Amino acid sequence: DAKTTQPTSMDCAEGRAANLPCNHSTISGNEYVYWYRQIHSQGPQYIIHGLKNNETNEMASLIITEDRKSSTLILPHATLRDTAVYYCIASDNYGQNFVFGPGTRLSVLP
């Protein structure tokens, strides 16, 4: 699976959009980009995933660059409850190879 690189931490003001970047420059054509988040002491929670096209659901939007070497997770109106560690994963095999790196610690500030 492709290695992903994320900033260690980010801050965002409550009510503003949080844009979390992820680099996956070695991603292969059949690898999906997944985003998860982990709120303190809880199990990681699936947010969104995509292959080529931008995706949106009730939680977030995922913007994948045309060359697929990077992506951005967008939380359109961040709330204090969005404070969590966010993990970006690139994988072509939902089974064996989900590797969770250190992620980005997002702090939403009042």
Added chain:
Amino acid sequence: DAGITQSPRYKITETGRQVTLMCHQTWSHSYMFWYRQDLGHGLRLIYYSAAADITDKGEVPDGYVVSRSKTENFPLTLESATRSQTSVYFCASSERVRGYTFGSGTRLTVV
């Protein structure tokens, strides 16, 4: 209730004891996983299973045993617990591309 449940939520055991952590999912997902999470190491895969009676090692399998006689259950056994196995353990299940769903975790302390 539909979902994935882990039990117990908290467990304290003594060094050398055998302990089993339970994981149950109600979706009939094919894949199930066990991860451990420690400060400074993030989430590390212990074992996974692609289907009933099919299991395979992950990154840190030593000291652990798994079984999967039924699709919905994936217990993790520490045959002789050590202090280094003090951790938070997460079970997850997955079906195709949709990704993982995690349980709430079991916090295990080995004294």
